[in-house]
Amino acid sequence: MTKEEFIAELAEEMEIETTVTAETNFQELDEWDSMGMMVLIGFVSEKFEVSLNAEDIAKLTTFESLIDKIGVDKFS
Amino acid sequence: MAMKKNDLKGKNILVTGATSGIGKGICIALLSQGARVIGIGRDESKVSDLSFEDNKFLFLPYDLNNIDGIEGLFQNNSVAQEKLDGLVLCAGKEETVPLSLYKGDKIKSLFNLNLFSGIELLRIFSKKKFSKDNSSVVFFSSVMGELGQPGKVGYCATKSAVLGVVNSASLELAKRKIRVNAVSPGVVATPMTKKLFSQLSDENVKQIEEMHPLGIGQIEDVVPTVLFLLSDDSKWITGQNIKIDGGYSIQ
Ligand SMILES: NC(=O)c1ccc[n+]([C@@H]2O[C@H](COP(=O)([O-])OP(=O)(O)OC[C@H]3O[C@@H](n4cnc5c(N)ncnc54)[C@H](OP(=O)(O)O)[C@@H]3O)[C@@H](O)[C@H]2O)c1
Numbered sequence: 001m002t003k004e005e006f007i008a009e010l011a012e013e014m015e016i017e018t019t020v021t022a023e024t025n026f027q028e029l030d031e032w033d034s035m036g037m038m039v040l041i042g043f044v045s046e047k048f049e050v051s052l053n054a055e056d057i058a059k060l061t062t063f064e065s066l067i068d069k070i071g072v073d074k075f076s
Numbered sequence: 077m078a079m080k081k082n083d084l085k086g087k088n089i090l091v092t093g094a095t096s097g098i099g100k101g102i103c104i105a106l107l108s109q110g111a112r113v114i115g116i117g118r119d120e121s122k123v124s125d126l127s128f129e130d131n132k133f134l135f136l137p138y139d140l141n142n143i144d145g146i147e148g149l150f151q152n153n154s155v156a157q158e159k160l161d162g163l164v165l166c167a168g169k170e171e172t173v174p175l176s177l178y179k180g181d182k183i184k185s186l187f188n189l190n191l192f193s194g195i196e197l198l199r200i201f202s203k204k205k206f207s208k209d210n211s212s213v214v215f216f217s218s219v220m221g222e223l224g225q226p227g228k229v230g231y232c233a234t235k236s237a238v239l240g241v242v243n244s245a246s247l248e249l250a251k252r253k254i255r256v257n258a259v260s261p262g263v264v265a266t267p268m269t270k271k272l273f274s275q276l277s278d279e280n281v282k283q284i285e286e287m288h289p290l291g292i293g294q295i296e297d298v299v300p301t302v303l304f305l306l307s308d309d310s311k312w313i314t315g316q317n318i319k320i321d322g323g324y325s326i327q
Contacts, residue, residue, distance in 0.1 A: 038227050042177040054277040
């Protein structure tokens with residue numbers, strides 16, 4: 001999966017209504033609530049078998065920071 | 077009236093989930109009372125500290141997701157040697173998955189472990205050649221069997237299905253005076269909750285603690301009720317769901 005595909009699929013799963021890019025900050029999104037976080041954790045776990053904990057989530061800023069957390073090498 | 081409190085000496089009990097948390101606590105308590113225990117789990121190294129003296133503890137490594145192979149376990153000579161007095165179905169898995177990601181295969185896999193493995197074990201146990209009359213079965217449901225929480229569609233569904241099994245099986249097996257009950261713990265400090273808490277913020281963990289008027293439970297808060305249900309002291313109790321939750325569900 002490319003970074004762009006990942007961002008698009010995650011935005012779709014989280015039902016984000018605005019346009020997002022790698023620079024979009026989660027904190028600025030209306031959809032960034034406990035349900036949104038749960039969807040993000042579930043989606044990342046399903047696609048990459050990476051389990052994010054509460055501390056990882058608290059540290060997230062942009063979509064790029066999430067990609068770094070998952071590991072850039074996991075993207076094509 | 078002669079009272080013999082929780083006399084389990086010499087009883088032959090099969091316990092799933094024997095390698096961790098509550099199930100392991102039940103095995104230790106049963107062994108200390110002189111019962112013979114057959115434990116099922118996947119990771120044998122987690123029970124290496126349990127005493128194997130006098131062949132009182134038999135461990136069978138087995139992945140209960142494989143439902144079709146369960147009957148074969150009972151053909152094992154040392155299991156079939158003596159009929160069972162009790163069955164404790166403690167193996168289980170907790171997972172938080174938002175509904176939008178809960179596809180069929182994922183939810184089926186949770187049902188396999190939390191529900192179908194228990195039904196299959198009960199089916200085989202219920203045959204006369206494997207169980208004594210007056211024996212006792214204890215299923216593990218959860219306060220989540222009657223209540224809800226976001227992200228727990230799978231867990232709640234499996235745990236409430238367990239209560240349905242208990243209702244029906246208790247009637248079906250009453251003819252042989254076999255009793256079938258459930259216990260429903262609130263949050264108990266075990267490896268399962270450790271994993272869950274690691275995914276939550278400190279604030280969320282505190283909220284969960286505060287939802288238990290008597291605080292979070294310990295393994296030793298749950299084990300005595302299970303021993304009571306396995307013993308003849310509870311011989312007139314069947315088809316029940318006993319909540320052990322520090323007051324969680326009363327609010
Ligand atoms: N702790 C709580 O707060 C709580 C609350 C309500 C209800 N409960 C219920 O109480 C029961 C015990 O919980 P616990 O906290 O003691 O859990 P735990 O520490 O996570 O232990 C789970 C047990 O299930 C076994 N198991 C898991 N998957 C298995 C598989 N595929 N095949 C065979 N065995 C498997 C594990 O064995 P291996 O690791 O060796 O595979 C382990 O012995 C569960 O049914 C749980 O749903 C717990």
